[in-house]
Amino acid sequence: MLRDLLIDKELFKELRLRALESEEGENSQEEVELLEKAVFNRLKKKRSVKKYKKLGVSKGDLKEIIQLADILGLDVIGGPSNYELAKDHQEWCTICGRCCRESESIFIHKDELNLLLTFNPDLENGIIRNKLYPEHFELKDIQPCKFMHPETNRCAIYDSRPQVCRSYPLVLIESDGKAKNIINLRSTCNYSVQLVLEKSMILFDEAIRRLKEKN
Ligand code: SF4
Ligand code: SF4
Known part of the structure; x- marks a missing residue:
């Protein structure tokens, strides 16, 4: 009602x-x-x-x-x-680390690749083409993500982490031609x-x- x-x-x-x-x-x-x-x-x-x-x-x-x-x-x-x-x-984030431990893919938009590599040159071998959207990229070593500290759950590249990590638990999608954040x-x-x-x-x-x- x-x-x-x-x-x-x-x-x-x-x-x-x-x-x-x-x-x-x-x-x-x-x-x-x-x-x-x-x-x-x-x-x-x-x-x-x-x-x-x-x-x-x-x-x-x-x-x-x-x-x-x-x-x-x-x-x-x-x-x-x-x-x-x-x-x-x-x-509200309890830094439990589940998102960094369990995410099936850590998406990297093609436009953020250069910046990410500038701050983390070692990452070059840790990035592959995205399986679903080959014009974009994703982190290679996940579940758990190799940048997550196993005890503190803190991110080793926090200041330059990918946009999907910054936005989580929001996910950017396109709906009716508009971009929107869903939970x-x-x-x-x-x-x-x-x-x-x-x-x-x-x-x-x-x-x-x-x-x-x-x-
Ligand atoms: S955003 Fe990640 S670290 Fe924070 S509460 Fe959710 S699963 Fe845990
Ligand atoms: S890059 Fe950092 S925030 Fe993103 S999944 Fe890995 S540890 Fe988590």
């Missing part, structure tokens, strides 16, 4: 399907559901359903709001973009979970505001 105050039901279904099918997001349905469960457990502590029971709000509403937060950029309702939220909350939905990444939680709280508050206005 709450979600319908924020987005048309059919449009939501279409966007969700598209997001789950997106190869670039690399989010399997199972992974997305795990993340949603992690967010739900945190959200119910932040936004008690009991408080809004009189308005007819249920736990199912919280779940639907989280599904919307997964796929909707808040800029469409006048809120912060995924990029702004991530930039303002770098403390890589990983339940094991605290940064991702917190980003979706923050968006869910903003969406929940906005939906409640609209509900009260309607009543």
Whole structure:
């Protein structure tokens, strides 16, 4: 019910399907559901359903709001973009190192190659053509990335690391001819979970505001 105050039901279904099918997001349905469960457990502590029971709000509403937060950029309702939220909350990264340990590919755009090699000349033998986009490149020794310190999880080339590492857990994709940042939905990444939680709280508050206005 709450979600319908924020987005048309059919449009939501279409966007969700598209997001789950997106190869670039690399989010399997199972992974997305795990993340949603992690967010739900945190959200119910932040936004008690009991408080809004009189308005007819249920736990199912919280779940639907989280599904919307997964796929909707808040800029469409006048809120912060995924990029702004991530930039303002770098403390949500626990430096657990999973992204550097488990990423299947560390993408290097052709335009950033020269700069990367200028700062790290030793890298020349550690870069190969990207398997999916051969005009671009990728790091050779990953899973784990050889630049990650095995104990501290710190990056040895932090100041000149590739753009994909700087942006994580956001992933830049092209949608309807426009570039946009989506969240890589990983339940094991605290940064991702917190980003979706923050968006869910903003969406929940906005939906409640609209509900009260309607009543
Ligand atoms: S971005 Fe996520 S997975 Fe990577 S170190 Fe931070 S919390 Fe861990
Ligand atoms: S280059 Fe640095 S930030 Fe990027 S995956 Fe390797 S260790 Fe992690």
